[in-house]
Amino acid sequence: MVAPTTLLSLLGLATAVSAQTNTTRLRYMPFGDSITEIVCWRSKLWNKLQSTEWATVDFVGSGKTENNCRDTKYDRDNEGHSGFLAINIANQNQLVGWLQRNPADVITMHLGTNDIVQQNKAVTDIIAAFTKLVKQMRDSNPKMKIVVAQIIPLGLGNFNAKVQELNRAIPTWAAQQNTTQSPIWVVDQFTGFSGSSDNRDGVHPNDGGDNKMANIWYPAVVRALEAAKADKLALSGRQRSSQIEAERQ
Ligand SMILES: *[C@@H]1O[C@H](CO)[C@@H](O)[C@H](O)[C@H]1NC(C)=O
Numbered sequence: 001m002v003a004p005t006t007l008l009s010l011l012g013l014a015t016a017v018s019a020q021t022n023t024t025r026l027r028y029m030p031f032g033d034s035i036t037e038i039v040c041w042r043s044k045l046w047n048k049l050q051s052t053e054w055a056t057v058d059f060v061g062s063g064k065t066e067n068n069c070r071d072t073k074y075d076r077d078n079e080g081h082s083g084f085l086a087i088n089i090a091n092q093n094q095l096v097g098w099l100q101r102n103p104a105d106v107i108t109m110h111l112g113t114n115d116i117v118q119q120n121k122a123v124t125d126i127i128a129a130f131t132k133l134v135k136q137m138r139d140s141n142p143k144m145k146i147v148v149a150q151i152i153p154l155g156l157g158n159f160n161a162k163v164q165e166l167n168r169a170i171p172t173w174a175a176q177q178n179t180t181q182s183p184i185w186v187v188d189q190f191t192g193f194s195g196s197s198d199n200r201d202g203v204h205p206n207d208g209g210d211n212k213m214a215n216i217w218y219p220a221v222v223r224a225l226e227a228a229k230a231d232k233l234a235l236s237g238r239q240r241s242s243q244i245e246a247e248r249q
């Protein structure tokens with residue numbers, strides 16, 4: 001028979017562990033350019049998560065800008081930077097500091113539009129920047145769960161051939177970069193999105209475009225959160241075993 005004191009301390013331990021797990025809110029960083037910053041898909045994504053076990057997920061980032069979403073409830077924190085190029089963010093190591101200030105378990109990345117529109121950068125150079133950014137994400141958190149977008153089309157100029165060239169390169173690149181502890185999931189924000197009728201200004205999503213984007217992000221972000229939660233549970237399980245082991249001695 002187990003001594004009552006042992007039972008009690010085990011019960012106390014179990015309570016402590018579940019309390020600890022429940023207070024460990026998962027952290028999600030929406031990372032990108034203006035298509036992450038001055039938009040409302042973050043509001044829509046947050047609202048979709050409210051009826052799930054992910055209602056308490058903490059959106060993180062250094063900014064709170066959006067596109068007048070008329071939503072006072074959602075967590076506006078994000079790491080969207082209007083006008084920024086993936087190549088410049090990578091070259092200037094900006095993500096390193098952003099993740100230091102706001103560490104994350106899950107990150108979404110929608111980048112490349114400004115590289116193409118402003119400076120007609122080569123797809124190979126944009127992809128090289130993505131590689132550096134993924135490395136910086138993993139330096140910050142070796143178990144970072146990463147969701148990368150094939151980016152939305154534009155409704156102005158003649159940029160969509162280049163956008164599609166970038167989008168075609170992303171799945172192969174992501175598969176090469178993929179690891180078990182830090183998976184990358186690619187989501188297709190291009191297909192089914194109209195550069196003219198789903199954008200308000202040819203570049204940024206209108207309400208319909210925000211809905212489409214949130215609906216595409218949602219299942220991938222949920223899968224990433226599930227993977228991040230599994231890591232935390234495995235971690236608290238290991239902590240519990242070593243604690244029980246320590247109490248036996
Ligand atoms: C968190 O708390 C809820 C209820 O308070 C409980 O049902 C759930 O099992 C807890 N989660 C974990 C992982 O312990």
Ligand SMILES: *[C@@H]1O[C@H](CO)[C@@H](O)[C@H](O)[C@H]1NC(C)=O
Pocket residue numbers: 171174175178179180183184185186
């Ligand atoms: C990366 O691996 C995960 C499984 O860990 C898989 O679900 C995902 O599709 C892979 N990503 C790519 C781009 O192959």
